[in-house]
Amino acid sequence: MSELATNEAPHRPLALPWRAAGFVAAFSVLQLAWQRLDGSRLEYWIIHTCTVVPAALLADFLTPGAGVWAAGYLLQAPGLRLDILNGCDGMEALFLLLAAFAVAPLAWRRRWAGAALGIPLVLALNQVRILVLFYALRANPPLFDTLHATVTPIVLVVLLCCYFHAWLATPSRSARTEAA
Amino acid sequence: MRGSLPQAAAPGPKPLELAGRALLCTVLVLAVLQVCSRPLAQALLPGLRAVVPLLDPRFQLSEVRLARHGADEVVRFRGNLSRPLLVQGRIVSPFGWNGTPPGGFQITYTLGGVLQYSAGLLIFTLAWPVSGRRELARRLALALPCIALLPLAIVPLTVVAEFRHGLMSLVAPGPPGGLLIASRYLMGGGGWAIVLVAAALCIDRARLIDRQSNPR
Numbered sequence: 001m002s003e004l005a006t007n008e009a010p011h012r013p014l015a016l017p018w019r020a021a022g023f024v025a026a027f028s029v030l031q032l033a034w035q036r037l038d039g040s041r042l043e044y045w046i047i048h049t050c051t052v053v054p055a056a057l058l059a060d061f062l063t064p065g066a067g068v069w070a071a072g073y074l075l076q077a078p079g080l081r082l083d084i085l086n087g088c089d090g091m092e093a094l095f096l097l098l099a100a101f102a103v104a105p106l107a108w109r110r111r112w113a114g115a116a117l118g119i120p121l122v123l124a125l126n127q128v129r130i131l132v133l134f135y136a137l138r139a140n141p142p143l144f145d146t147l148h149a150t151v152t153p154i155v156l157v158v159l160l161c162c163y164f165h166a167w168l169a170t171p172s173r174s175a176r177t178e179a180a
Numbered sequence: 181m182r183g184s185l186p187q188a189a190a191p192g193p194k195p196l197e198l199a200g201r202a203l204l205c206t207v208l209v210l211a212v213l214q215v216c217s218r219p220l221a222q223a224l225l226p227g228l229r230a231v232v233p234l235l236d237p238r239f240q241l242s243e244v245r246l247a248r249h250g251a252d253e254v255v256r257f258r259g260n261l262s263r264p265l266l267v268q269g270r271i272v273s274p275f276g277w278n279g280t281p282p283g284g285f286q287i288t289y290t291l292g293g294v295l296q297y298s299a300g301l302l303i304f305t306l307a308w309p310v311s312g313r314r315e316l317a318r319r320l321a322l323a324l325p326c327i328a329l330l331p332l333a334i335v336p337l338t339v340v341a342e343f344r345h346g347l348m349s350l351v352a353p354g355p356p357g358g359l360l361i362a363s364r365y366l367m368g369g370g371g372w373a374i375v376l377v378a379a380a381l382c383i384d385r386a387r388l389i390d391r392q393s394n395p396r
Contacts, residue, residue: 016384020377027373031365092369096376142251149252149292151210154300157372158202161304166195 019103027099034091047073047089050123055084055130062131066138075134082134090126093156097122100164114167121163125156193309202307209303217291221246221255224294224331228255231336238262239343242284246291254288257339261347268352285346287339294335297371298327304379311390319386326378334371338363 037043048070056070059077068077075082082088101115129152136144192198213220229244243258260283261274275283305323310316341363345356356364366374 016380020380024373024377027369028365031369032361035361035364035368087368092372096369096372099373100376145252145290146214146292149290150213150296150299153296153372154206154210154303157300157376158206158303158307161376162195162199162202165192165198169192169195 019105022103023099026102027095030095030098031092034095044072046091047084051089051126051130052084055127055134058127058131059134068134075130077134077138080137082130082137084130087153088126088130088133090122090129090156093126093160094119094122096157097160097164104164104168106168110167114164117167118160118163122160125159129156197309198307201309202303205303205307209299209306213292213295213299217295218246218253221291221294224335225255227332228257228335228339231332232257232259232339233262235336235340236344238265239285239340247288249288249290253291255291255294255335257287257289258284259286259339259343260284267347270351272347272351285343287342289335289338294331297330297334297375300372300375301327301330301379304375305382308379308383311387314393315386315390318389319382322382322385323378326382330371330374330378334366338367 034043052070052073052075055075056068059066059068059075066077068075070076071081073084075084097118098115101111101118104111104114106114132152133144133148136147193201225244225246229241232241232244233239238261239259240262241257241259243256245256247254247256249256260276261272264271264273264277266272273280275281301323305319305327310319337359341357341359345360348354348357
């Protein structure tokens with residue numbers, strides 16, 4: 001029998017409860033570390049520079065007359081402001097995804113690749129969320145409340161779970177080459 | 181066979197199939213939530229009212245009800261200290277006690293915030309494919325208690341944490357206490373971590389029970 005030349009992980013029957021505990025532990029480390037960064041320069045850079053500024057640029061591109069600008073943690077336009085904090089920064093979603101990849105039954109290369117590809121995905125989806133909330137707030141404040149409290153958090157987590165499952169279910173390129 | 185590779189077992193549904201099912205379940209659950217959030221939140225009020233003083237008997241609730249907060253419908257918690265307390269060497273009296281100004285602590289929770297995690301758990305429970313109706317029934321039997329308990333665990337914890345934080349902000353401002361950190365952890369993704377773990381365990385256990393009951 002030929003040697004298995006793939007970067008798929010050998011079958012390790014680690015029970016689901018242990019993986020679940022590992023997932024919660026990994027997430028907790030990331031989330032609590034992030035909470036400790038409250039008010040720090042790193043937090044400001046991640047939220048203002050990496051989240052609010054791109055959202056303002058995108059909103060300005062989509063609706064040039066809206067007069068949108070980034071002010072600290074706020075996405076502002078004449079007559080309204082959107083506070084990008086406490087979930088709207090996308091960090092919790094990112095931590096959930098990274099924690100899932102930390103315990104996933106994958107070879108290390110695929111694990112890192114999946115996590116690395118997930119980072120821009122989370123950032124992009126979060127930008128979409130911010131823009132949806134911004135335009136909802138602008139056009140229909142009651143709709144904003146529904147979207148903000150319920151719809152967008154659920155949809156974001158569901159989409160990330162779909163991505164994670166797709167990564168698990170899709171064999172690596174070397175495995176596909178070997179099988180061909 | 182010589183030259184062949186062992187094939188790993190398929191890890192569940194195909195990605196597009198799962199994405200389609202997840203999208204459908206999300207739309208259905210959110211539609212139901214849009215219609216039923218008020219009666220569901222109303223049904224939770226007695227439980228929320230009961231759990232808060234269990235978490236911290238130093239506080240008593242004067243009001244737990246649905247209210248309007250701008251355009252939003254919210255669950256409003258109003259509370260006060262239940263008795264004078266010694267806090268960092270100072271006697272702190274409840275609002276309105278022996279001539280002190282009336283008042284209290286107030287926390288509002290959007291209905292969506294109360295029901296968000298339960299809705300998420302229901303979506304994941306329904307989205308993953310089942311082999312038959314019995315497996316689905318077993319899965320729901322495992323998930324429904326979690327769906328009911330999640331808001332009763334998370335919401336009162338946040339209320340008590342914010343009450344405590346409100347008290348300390350008045351008396352001795354300082355860094356957030358442990359309960360507030362725990363509450364912010366749950367509100368900041370920790371609740372979703374619990375939802376995802378609960379969904380995975382319910383799906384897995386139901387499938388195992390189904391296989392044990394119906395060996396193929």
